[in-house]
Amino acid sequence: MFSNILIYFVVIPVVMLLGLFLCRNIKQIRAVAVTGSVVLTALSVWLLVDYLALRAAGATDPMLWVDSWQWFAPLNINLAVGVDGISIAMLILTGVILITGSFASWEIPQPKEFFLWLILLSTGVYGFFISIDLFTMFMFYEVALIPMYLLIGVWGSGNKNYSAMKLTLMLMGGSAFLMLGLIGIYYHSAPAGQPLTWNILEIAQNDAISHGWQTFLFPMTFVGFGVLGAMFPFHTWSPDGHASAPTAVSMLHAGVLMKLGGYGCFRVAIYLMPHAANELAWIFLILTGISVVYGAFSACVQNDLKYINAYSSVSHCGLVLFAILMLNTTAMTGAIMQMLSHGLMTALFFALIGMIYGRTHTRDIREMGGMMQILPYLSVCYVIAGMASLGLPGLSGFVAEMTIFVGSFEHSDLFHRVFVIVACSSIVTTAVYILRVVGKLLYGPVYDQHHMTLTDAKWWERVATAGLIVCVAGIGFFPNFFVDLIKFTFSPEIFTVIGLN
Amino acid sequence: MDYSQFLALKQEIGLLIVFLLVFLYDTFCSPRSAKAVPMIATVLMGVLVAWGFCPVVKAPETAFAGMYVTSPVMVAIKNILNVGVFIVLIQSVKWANSEFTAVRRGEFYELILLTLLGMYLMISSRHFLMFIIGLETASLPLCALVAFDKHRYESHEAAIKYVLTAVFSSAILLMGLSFVYGLAGTLYYNGIAGALAGRMGVMLSVALAFVMAGFGFKLSLVPFHLWTADVYQGAPTSVTSYLSVISKGSAAFAFLVVLTQVFGQFYAQAWEWMLYALIILTITVGNLFAIRQTNMKRFLAFSSISQAGYIMLAIIGDNDMGVSALMFYTLVYVFSNLAAFGVIGAIENATGKVDMTDYNGLYKTNPRLSFTMMLAMFSLAGIPPFAGFFSKFFVFTAALNGTASAALYVLVLIALINTIISLYYYLLVVKAMFINESDSPIATFRSACSERLGMWICVAGIIGLGIVSYFYDYLLTVVA
Numbered sequence: 001m002f003s004n005i006l007i008y009f010v011v012i013p014v015v016m017l018l019g020l021f022l023c024r025n026i027k028q029i030r031a032v033a034v035t036g037s038v039v040l041t042a043l044s045v046w047l048l049v050d051y052l053a054l055r056a057a058g059a060t061d062p063m064l065w066v067d068s069w070q071w072f073a074p075l076n077i078n079l080a081v082g083v084d085g086i087s088i089a090m091l092i093l094t095g096v097i098l099i100t101g102s103f104a105s106w107e108i109p110q111p112k113e114f115f116l117w118l119i120l121l122s123t124g125v126y127g128f129f130i131s132i133d134l135f136t137m138f139m140f141y142e143v144a145l146i147p148m149y150l151l152i153g154v155w156g157s158g159n160k161n162y163s164a165m166k167l168t169l170m171l172m173g174g175s176a177f178l179m180l181g182l183i184g185i186y187y188h189s190a191p192a193g194q195p196l197t198w199n200i201l202e203i204a205q206n207d208a209i210s211h212g213w214q215t216f217l218f219p220m221t222f223v224g225f226g227v228l229g230a231m232f233p234f235h236t237w238s239p240d241g242h243a244s245a246p247t248a249v250s251m252l253h254a255g256v257l258m259k260l261g262g263y264g265c266f267r268v269a270i271y272l273m274p275h276a277a278n279e280l281a282w283i284f285l286i287l288t289g290i291s292v293v294y295g296a297f298s299a300c301v302q303n304d305l306k307y308i309n310a311y312s313s314v315s316h317c318g319l320v321l322f323a324i325l326m327l328n329t330t331a332m333t334g335a336i337m338q339m340l341s342h343g344l345m346t347a348l349f350f351a352l353i354g355m356i357y358g359r360t361h362t363r364d365i366r367e368m369g370g371m372m373q374i375l376p377y378l379s380v381c382y383v384i385a386g387m388a389s390l391g392l393p394g395l396s397g398f399v400a401e402m403t404i405f406v407g408s409f410e411h412s413d414l415f416h417r418v419f420v421i422v423a424c425s426s427i428v429t430t431a432v433y434i435l436r437v438v439g440k441l442l443y444g445p446v447y448d449q450h451h452m453t454l455t456d457a458k459w460w461e462r463v464a465t466a467g468l469i470v471c472v473a474g475i476g477f478f479p480n481f482f483v484d485l486i487k488f489t490f491s492p493e494i495f496t497v498i499g500l501n
Numbered sequence: 502m503d504y505s506q507f508l509a510l511k512q513e514i515g516l517l518i519v520f521l522l523v524f525l526y527d528t529f530c531s532p533r534s535a536k537a538v539p540m541i542a543t544v545l546m547g548v549l550v551a552w553g554f555c556p557v558v559k560a561p562e563t564a565f566a567g568m569y570v571t572s573p574v575m576v577a578i579k580n581i582l583n584v585g586v587f588i589v590l591i592q593s594v595k596w597a598n599s600e601f602t603a604v605r606r607g608e609f610y611e612l613i614l615l616t617l618l619g620m621y622l623m624i625s626s627r628h629f630l631m632f633i634i635g636l637e638t639a640s641l642p643l644c645a646l647v648a649f650d651k652h653r654y655e656s657h658e659a660a661i662k663y664v665l666t667a668v669f670s671s672a673i674l675l676m677g678l679s680f681v682y683g684l685a686g687t688l689y690y691n692g693i694a695g696a697l698a699g700r701m702g703v704m705l706s707v708a709l710a711f712v713m714a715g716f717g718f719k720l721s722l723v724p725f726h727l728w729t730a731d732v733y734q735g736a737p738t739s740v741t742s743y744l745s746v747i748s749k750g751s752a753a754f755a756f757l758v759v760l761t762q763v764f765g766q767f768y769a770q771a772w773e774w775m776l777y778a779l780i781i782l783t784i785t786v787g788n789l790f791a792i793r794q795t796n797m798k799r800f801l802a803f804s805s806i807s808q809a810g811y812i813m814l815a816i817i818g819d820n821d822m823g824v825s826a827l828m829f830y831t832l833v834y835v836f837s838n839l840a841a842f843g844v845i846g847a848i849e850n851a852t853g854k855v856d857m858t859d860y861n862g863l864y865k866t867n868p869r870l871s872f873t874m875m876l877a878m879f880s881l882a883g884i885p886p887f888a889g890f891f892s893k894f895f896v897f898t899a900a901l902n903g904t905a906s907a908a909l910y911v912l913v914l915i916a917l918i919n920t921i922i923s924l925y926y927y928l929l930v931v932k933a934m935f936i937n938e939s940d941s942p943i944a945t946f947r948s949a950c951s952e953r954l955g956m957w958i959c960v961a962g963i964i965g966l967g968i969v970s971y972f973y974d975y976l977l978t979v980v981a
Contacts, residue, residue: 072970074822074977075898135894139885146884149928153936161936165928172924176917179894180910183901216910 004067005047006081006130009091012040013123020116029111033102036119040126041095048088048485055488062489063132063201071136080133080199085485086336090129090256090263093343096471097255098122101248103464104351108246114155117147118248125256134182134198134268138175141264144257145171145228148241148249155246167241171228178224178264184217185209185272203272211275218276222269222284229261229321230314231284232291239298242310247354250306254313255347259339262320266332270324281325282415288325289419291318296429300436305353305363308433309346312389315426316342322423323404326416329490331407334400336486341388341396341475348385348468352378355461359454365440369447377457379442381465386434388472391427396475401427506564509571512579513621515552519545520614527607535607539597542610543590543951550587553580567689568628573979575625578754578828585747585835586617592843592955593739595850601652602737609649612642613743620751624758629678629688632755636674636719640667643748647736659735666718666728674715680708681763690762701770709764709771713779716759719752720809723782730790733802738849741798742842745805750831753812757827760816776817777908781915783810788922792929795857797845800926801838804881807923808834814916815896817909825977826892826899832972833880833892836962840877843956844870847948854943857930861939867946871934873956878927880963883920891967893920 001007016036023029047065054064063082071077083091101118108114124144131137145168152164182198188209189197197203209217227234238258242250270277295315302308316338323335355378356371357363372379388395391402408420446452457465475482507514523542527535553576561572590610597606619638626632644667648660682688684704685696697705717725733741764772787807794800812834815827847870849855864871880889897913948956966972 072973074974075895077970139890142885142890146879150931150935153932161932164936165925165932168928169921169925173918173921176914176921179897180914180917183898183913184910186898187901 001069004065004081005043006065006067006083008043009040009126009130010123012036012043013119013126016119017116017123020112020119023112026111029115030102030106033115033119034099037095037098037102037122041092041099044088044091044095047083048092051083051085051088052484062204066132066201068133068199075135076195076197077135078133078199079131079136081130082132082201083130084489085487086263086266086489087129089336089340089482089485090259091126093259093340094122094125094129094256096467097251097343097347100347100351100464100467101251103460103467104251104354105246105248106458106460108155108248110154114151114246117151118252121147121151121252121257125252125260128260129263132200134185134200134203137200137264137268138179138182141178141260142172142175144260145175148245148253148257151249152241152245155249156244157246158244159240160244163237163240163244167237170234170237174224174227174234176224177220181217181220181224182268184213184220185268188213188217200267200272209273214273214276215280218269218273218280219283221273222265222280225261225264225269226284226287226321227261229258229265230291230295230317231261231321232287232294232314232318235291235295235314235318238314239307239310242313242350243304243306247350247358250350250354251347254310254350255343258313258317259320259343262317262324262335262339265321266324266335270327277325277327281327285322285325285416285419288318288322289423291315292322292423292426293429296426296433299433300429303364303366305356305365305437305441306350308365308437309349309353312349312430312433313342313346315430316346316389319401319404319423319426322419323408326404326408326411328407328410329487330410331404332490333483333486334403334405334407337396337400337403337475337479337482340482341400341472344468344471344475345385345388345397348381348465348472349389351461351464351468352382352385355457355465356382360448360451365437367447368441368451369444370442371451372442373446374451374454375456377462378465381469382442383438384469384472386438388476390431390434394473394476396472399476399479509562509564509569512553512571512576513618513625515549516614516618516621519549520611520618523607523610523614527611535603536598538607538610539590539594542614543587543594546583546587546590546614550580550583553583563627565631567691568631569622569625570627571625574824574828577976577979578624578750578831579621581828581832581835582617582620582747582751584832585750585839586613586743588835588839588843588955588958589613589739589743589747591951591958592742592839592846594951595949596737596739596846599850601650605649609646609739612646616640616642616646617747620747620755623755624751627690627762629682629690632759633671633675633678636671636755639748639751640671640719643667643740643744646740646743647732649737649740653735655735656737657735659732662728662735663732670715670718670725673711673718677708677711677715680704680711684708690759693763694766698766701767705767706771709767710775712759712764713772713775716752716756717779720749720756720813721806722779722809722813723786723806726783726787726806729806730794730799730802733805734796734798738798738842738846741801742839742846745801745842746835746838749805749809749812750835753809753827753831756813757816757824773817776813777912780810780813780817781912783807783813784916784919785922788919788926791923792926794926797855797857797860797930800857800930801841801845804923804926805838807919808838808881810919811893811896811916814900814913817900817912820899820902821977821980822895822899822902825973825980826895828976828980829973830892830896832976833888833962833966836959836966837877837880837887837889840873840956840959840963841881843952843959844874844877847952847956848943850952851946851948852943857933859943860930860933861937862942863934866942866944870948870956873960874934875931876960876963878930882924882927884924886968887963888965888967889963891973895973 066082068080127140149168299311622635650656685693721729791803880887883893
């Protein structure tokens with residue numbers, strides 16, 4: 001079992017949890033958190049290099065490092081692992097955000113409990129991305145959701161009790177639909193007479209789910225994951241939840257957890273039920289289209305920095321689902337790029353907002369101004385994050401959105417064209433709310449003279465922000481590298497095999 | 502008479518010996534050595550648990566002209582009950598030795614063991630006469646147990662309510678059985694099934710409705726649940742925990758046996774829809790009422806009502822997977838619920854507080870108790886990686902087994918949505934302990950060794966039962 005490298009993505013977080021139990025002071029806790037997350041990131045980068053080498057050498061399996069260990073034999077439940085380029089990209093994203101999140105919560109109160117829950121959450125996330133068995137995937141998915149309640153409830157700010165409960169219940173509500181969908185898939189996973197299976201690869205190969213069942217199970221699973229992907233009208237947990245959460249949790253949640261939604265929509269809903277995806281995509285296109293536009297407009301009228309960014313997340317994550325539903329190579333590649341780009345960018349935003357809030361004790365943009373004079377480092381970072389968000393070439397946002405819209409425009413019918421144009425308009429709206437914040441918050445006169453005494457970023461804050469900016473720029477400058485990584489999964493041959501148009 | 506048939510009653514005889522030893526010791530020991538009664542009873546129960554795993558029953562064995570039957574499944578469910586009783590006894594040592602209970606602590610153990618014997622017979626009987634004897638043996642001593650705190654008004658009230666509902670439900674059940682007897686002319690389970698084959702009629706529907714109502718009272722299914730909250734609140738905590746897990750688990754299994762063995766052929770014609778309605782009502786009403794409770798024991802009473810609904814869901818599948826899912830759910834429920842009651846009992850023994858508001862800020866003063874309670878709540882709500890997640894998942898999987906109809910998917914969806922409602926109120930407890938601030942939190946205290954041992958066993962079960970696939974696999978092989 002331990003000869004497979006992937007299992008270490010779950011083993012290392014569990015070891016970290018045990019290590020945290022033994023920690024006596026905050027220095028040891030920081031050491032455990034940073035060391036563990038660096039090791040995890042290094043492992044995923046090594047995986048990336050190896051993956052590209054294997055693909056270059058001609059490996060054609062849909063997933064690599066595939067392995068399976070029996071768990072509940074009577075139900076054919078296995079702990080099955082395997083990754084492709086998309087999973088590896090997500091693993092790297094998780095690692096980067098975990099490192100920067102650890103640095104961003106350098107001086108958190110009650111650090112032991114905080115990191116315990118945070119690492120438990122990341123255990124769930126890692127487990128989810130490496131699983132190819134629906135049961136274990138779902139189990140890790142729920143493991144990732146529940147620590148959020150305590151992380152927001154105990155360490156949060158503002159209306160935290162309400163937000164924590166709302167977020168937990170809505171996400172768990174999504175997973176209720178998901179569970180029904182997954183059990184349904186299991187019972188139709190194989191042709192009559194053959195053993196049923198939870199394994200994604202086998203289900204896709206069997207292609208035994210009838211059209212009727214697909215039209216029932218596809219919405220179940222898509223909505224189930226879509227709730228976490230902040231799909232309209234199930235997005236309402238996101239602004240409240242992100243606004244109340246502590247910095248590192250907002251980063252991890254918006255940066256990684258919301259990607260679980262998009263990833264699951266692709267990996268389970270579309271990959272396993274392509275016929276229903278072809279037929280029903282239009283319904284969800286409308287919903288995600290609303291997410292994109294509505295999120296952007298809502299962000300324009302908010303005054304709380306975290307709310308602005310949370311609504312902007314709704315808009316950007318909506319774009320991920322929107323692109324996935326286009327069901328063509330270019331748009332879906334763009335969707336994965338957008339996942340990476342949004343994950344890094346929004347983590348940067350939330351880190352900066354946390355740092356500014358830690359100094360000024362307000363997140364209301366009407367009560368701040370002229371931060372460029374007071375906190376030049378943080379302000380410059382904020383501008384960079386903003387530019388990435390509104391799609392400045394050279395940063396990650398441009399690459400991702402460009403790919404998405406080019407891919408989406410390949411559909412020549414009126415319905416798709418109209419929706420692409422409508423979704424495109426969100427870019428303009430994004431510019432409006434980003435520039436509004438930058439103008440009010442960073443430039444102009446200093447609003448509150450007490451702010452003049454504030455000090456700029458400390459070293460650990462610089463590490464966190466600089467790391468994220470390097471990644472954002474890295475995707476912007478070398479997009480081909482990442483496109484190479486994910487292109488195999490979205491190769492046209494595979495699309496024909498699974499029956500997508 | 503062939504006396505060798507008594508060998509089939511290995512577990513019953515073992516339990517009877519334990520009961521007699523405790524009884525004799527309690528009666529004849531000196532007042533000074535009476536302090537050892539709880540310890541002796543607990544240790545003997547531990548021996549009985551071990552004894553339950555020893556005799557290997559490979560195939561069904563019958564006794565008393567087929568009135569009694571034992572099989573690997575029966576042994577397994579009795580073992581589950583044994584383990585549950587063992588934990589209850591461990592957790593109640595401190596309470597039994599406390600000032601007001603000490604004089605009659607022997608009775609507590611004797612009555613508990615006696616009710617367990619009744620439940621054994623209930624599960625193993627294949628003849629309704631035997632069944633009724635078991636049922637009454639299990640019910641009547643429980644009334645005395647509920648009234649155990651005889652100086653407390655609530656305990657009296659609870660006992661009266663329990664007596665009346667127990668008698669009333671038995672009467673309804675007997676009424677139904679007399680109809681069945683009138684139709685079939687026999688009281689053997691297989692005899693009835695044979696005699697009624699293909700004779701679905703109004704009379705049988707009425708009889709079936711009466712039988713289901715009778716069981717509904719025992720299992721506190723909605724709309725027969727009205728006694729539950731008051732009784733749970735009024736009874737001593739040790740008795741409440743016994744009532745909520747052991748009594749419920751045995752009744753659920755007996756219900757399953759009666760429905761499938763006696764009325765199995767009328768599943769689609771008669772009781773499928775009755776069961777659907779009962780399940781939906783039970784889960785939903787139990788959940789909605791639990792939201793508003795502030796007393797922890799009342800709260801767990803309503804939570805256990807809705808849990809009973811999930812147990813019933815496993816019956817729907819009507820197959821091997823369903824039976825094993827039911828047993829696994831009961832097993833996990835025993836550990837999760839007893840962990841919760843263990844914490845409640847420990848806090849009640851130390852401070853006398855049972856309100857949810859008293860738990861505010863508990864994590865600051867008693868982190869380990871809070872942690873145990875949180876695990877119990879998460880397991881009851883079905884959060885992975887704790888055992889409750891697996892048991893719920895298997896119940897849902899079993900319910901949708903094979904060629905499930907669309908109605909069944911709707912039923913499961915309703916049950917799933919209800920898990921979210923239940924998550925809300927379980928999280929309220931977690932919130933009280935971990936998030937809420939309190940001016941006067943429960944002071945830091947060290948719970949008794951016995952209480953801690955009980956909680957450790959429960960925590961080990963909550964963590965281990967799901968992740969270690971052995972237990973579920975074992976139950977499934979036993980059933981198959």
